[in-house]
Amino acid sequence: MAPIFTPRADARLRLVLVVAALLAVLALALGYAWARSGSTWAVGKPAEQPIPFSHAIHAGQLGLDCGFCHSDAARGAGAGMPAGELCLGCHQRVWNVTAQFAPIQAAVDAGLATQWASVHRLPDHVRFHHAAHLAAGVTCATCHGAVETMPRTVRAETLSMGWCLDCHRDPQTRGLTPVGLGAQPYVHAGIEVPPLTRCTVCHK
Numbered sequence: 794m795a796p797i798f799t800p801r802a803d804a805r806l807r808l809v810l811v812v813a814a815l816l817a818v819l820a821l822a823l824g825y826a827w828a829r830s831g832s833t834w835a836v837g838k839p840a841e842q843p844i845p846f847s848h849a850i851h852a853g854q855l856g857l858d859c860g861f862c863h864s865d866a867a868r869g870a871g872a873g874m875p876a877g878e879l880c881l882g883c884h885q886r887v888w889n890v891t892a893q894f895a896p897i898q899a900a901v902d903a904g905l906a907t908q909w910a911s912v913h914r915l916p917d918h919v920r921f922h923h924a925a926h927l928a929a930g931v932t933c934a935t936c937h938g939a940v941e942t943m944p945r946t947v948r949a950e951t952l953s954m955g956w957c958l959d960c961h962r963d964p965q966t967r968g969l970t971p972v973g974l975g976a977q978p979y980v981h982a983g984i985e986v987p988p989l990t991r992c993t994v995c996h997k
């Protein structure tokens with residue numbers, strides 16, 4: 794029986810198939826790179842704030858300690874936000890109170906907290922605790938980057954599950970000293986599992 798396709802057509806078909814396969818691999822690789830990249834996680838993107846607050850001025854130039862404004866971090870789950878009175882305390886004296894400060898003054902007058910936008914909020918199903926990390930020796934900069942150089946606050950790390958686990962698998966090799974859950978060995982079905990990688994550590 795005579796071949797249906799000429800050898801040239803066969804070669805062309807093979808070439809098309811090879812190119813298609815290569816393109817599929819490339820698309821997968823690009824998709825993977827995109828899923829793993831910072832842009833998917835809004836790394837480096839500032840949020841619209843009621844007033845353009847600058848860490849570069851307050852924590853950098855003026856050298857105010859992080860704990861001066863985020864005093865809950867050392868004791869609790871949340872880091873906390875400064876009360877509006879704290880800003881106005883300085884700004885009524887040190888720096889003229891301009892129209893810029895109206896949203897803060899209004900919140901203080903109403904007895905409410907200033908509504909800062911967050912660039913770090915985790916999904917509701919995830920648990921996080923600041924003090925547990927500070928007690929083990931993790932610094933603010935490990936997770937938040939060089940905040941004292943930021944004119945507008947941005948996320949420095951993805952805060953993805955993979956990012957958390959990179960450290961939770963083996964915090965000791967990073968010079969950290971777990972004192973809570975991470976210090977207790979955990980055995981599951983006869984196998985020793987790194988204790989901080991258990992789902993229930995981070996999920997409710």
Ligand code: HEC
Pocket residue numbers: 842846847848851852857858859860861862863875909910911912913914933934937940941945946
């Ligand atoms: C004078 C008060 C003040 C000081 C000092 C200060 N912060 Fe802040 N911080 C704020 C305010 C106000 C916001 C909310 C506005 C913003 O995100 O820029 C904020 C926001 C943040 C956020 C983002 C929170 C979120 O929900 O996304 C991080 C992270 C943070 N600060 C870390 C630090 C670190 C680390 C330091 C020390 C290097 C520091 N801050 C020092 C007042 C302060």
Ligand code: HEC
Pocket residue numbers: 859860863866867870871872873874911913914915916920921923926927931932933934935936937952
């Ligand atoms: C192990 C990583 C890690 C360390 C260390 C860390 N943070 Fe955070 N921070 C986070 C995560 C994750 C969130 C978001 C928490 C959430 O949504 O429940 C957050 C949220 C915040 C917020 C927003 C307000 C809040 O209470 O959620 C501020 C402000 C903040 N951090 C400041 C600090 C300061 C200041 C330090 C150092 C004293 C610090 N953080 C240390 C990971 C970290």
Ligand code: HEC
Pocket residue numbers: 844845846847850851855857875879880881883884887888893897
């Ligand atoms: C310890 C005193 C002090 C506190 C507390 C303080 N500030 Fe300031 N802030 C200053 C000084 C000083 C400057 C002026 C720096 C300059 O002009 O170089 C400034 C500058 C500013 C500016 C102008 C920044 C710019 O881009 O030109 C804003 C807006 C501001 N602060 C908001 C706040 C807010 C909001 C808070 C509370 C979370 C706050 N400040 C707390 C001392 C303070």
Ligand code: HEC
Pocket residue numbers: 919920921922925926928929931935936952953956957958960961964967969970971972973974975976989994995
């Ligand atoms: C740089 C390392 C590091 C990173 C990054 C990190 N952690 Fe941790 N985490 C630790 C260490 C160390 C402890 C303390 C364990 C101890 O003392 O037993 C801890 C403790 C915790 C605890 C408290 C466990 C308990 O109940 O005692 C929670 C919850 C937690 N981490 C969640 C997270 C989440 C969610 C992220 C990512 C958004 C994250 N961590 C990122 C190192 C890290």
Ligand code: HEC
Pocket residue numbers: 915916919952953954957958961989990991992993994995996
């Ligand atoms: C060290 C903390 C940590 C541990 C341990 C952990 N997770 Fe997560 N997980 C996270 C964080 C943070 C997110 C949210 C990421 C984001 O912002 O979408 C997440 C998200 C998820 C999601 C939502 C889908 C997604 O990708 O966003 C699922 C499902 C999940 N985790 C399952 C698990 C299971 C199952 C385990 C145990 C094998 C586990 N996680 C252990 C931190 C953790």
